[in-house]
Amino acid sequence: MADYAITAHELSMQFGERLLFAAAELTFKQGDVIYLAGDNGTGKTTLMKLLAGLIQPTAGTIQAQQRPKSFWRPNPLLGYALYLHQHPYLYDGDVSYNLTLAQRYSKLPKAEQQQRLAAAIELAQLGHLLKSGASHLSGGERQRLALARIWLLKPALLMLDEPISNMDKVSRQVVSTMIAELKKQGTGLLLSSHQDSELLALCCSKWLIESQRIDVSPIEQPWLAGEYSNVAASRD
Numbered sequence: 001m002a003d004y005a006i007t008a009h010e011l012s013m014q015f016g017e018r019l020l021f022a023a024a025e026l027t028f029k030q031g032d033v034i035y036l037a038g039d040n041g042t043g044k045t046t047l048m049k050l051l052a053g054l055i056q057p058t059a060g061t062i063q064a065q066q067r068p069k070s071f072w073r074p075n076p077l078l079g080y081a082l083y084l085h086q087h088p089y090l091y092d093g094d095v096s097y098n099l100t101l102a103q104r105y106s107k108l109p110k111a112e113q114q115q116r117l118a119a120a121i122e123l124a125q126l127g128h129l130l131k132s133g134a135s136h137l138s139g140g141e142r143q144r145l146a147l148a149r150i151w152l153l154k155p156a157l158l159m160l161d162e163p164i165s166n167m168d169k170v171s172r173q174v175v176s177t178m179i180a181e182l183k184k185q186g187t188g189l190l191l192s193s194h195q196d197s198e199l200l201a202l203c204c205s206k207w208l209i210e211s212q213r214i215d216v217s218p219i220e221q222p223w224l225a226g227e228y229s230n231v232a233a234s235r236d
């Protein structure tokens with residue numbers, strides 16, 4: 001059983017009279033890499049905010065495994081899965097400052113923190129930008145910095161809202177590589193996109209929001225057949 005998991009039951013979300021979506025059951029857990037698809041305005045961001053505990057559903061329950069509601073933690077979902085907005089908030093100050101501040105929230109041992117910082121700077125290709133003001137970064141650079149900050153924390157569950165939309169080829173490649181690395185390290189990922197992208201190749205299932213329903217289906221990956229499945233089977 002995965003240590004971290006979010007389960008939603010009989011979920012429905014409305015804004016006023018308008019039903020955005022309903023779903024009988026959804027599970028997002030460590031080990032999952034889920035592609036959240038749907039046209040603009042179908043509710044992908046709203047669903048991520050629900051799973052992050054930032055807003056409440058109109059009906060249904062959303063539970064964080066092994067984190068019951070308590071007096072000191074009235075909303076167990078807050079901080080359980082990290083959520084990165086499409087237009088991430090960055091602190092005033094330079095890139096280096098943004099990374100250092102994020103590191104303060106890390107619970108990893110100091111040596112691992114330092115290793116992750118060096119890897120984040122290299123993978124996100126931020127080395128030449130460390131002294132640049134965050135407010136002067138391009139859209140793609142902002143997204144790379146935001147993902148680098150999250151990388152430092154090594155999250156168990158991470159939701160990325162349109163992580164490679166509106167990026168040039170290089171930034172797309174950089175972000176896709178970081179996402180693939182997080183997957184290897186065991187982070188459960190929910191990746192939203194309003195159109196098919198290269199991120200699909202990393203995913204094992206798809207949630208499609210369409211006609212006010214969330215349809216869940218497996219994604220058959222060529223790498224799951226043949227050698228890889230033999231390796232996986234021999235491990236079991």
Ligand SMILES: Nc1ncnc2c1ncn2[C@@H]1O[C@H](COP(=O)(O)OP(=O)(O)OP(=O)(O)O)[C@@H](O)[C@H]1O
Binds near residue numbers: 015046
């Ligand atoms: N707080 C709110 N009050 C009323 N309507 C809202 C609220 N938040 C979102 N909506 C509406 O709900 C719909 C879904 O919004 P959401 O941002 O979740 O869609 P999305 O699938 O992420 O879209 P996109 O692909 O364009 O990012 C939109 O029509 C939006 O205007």
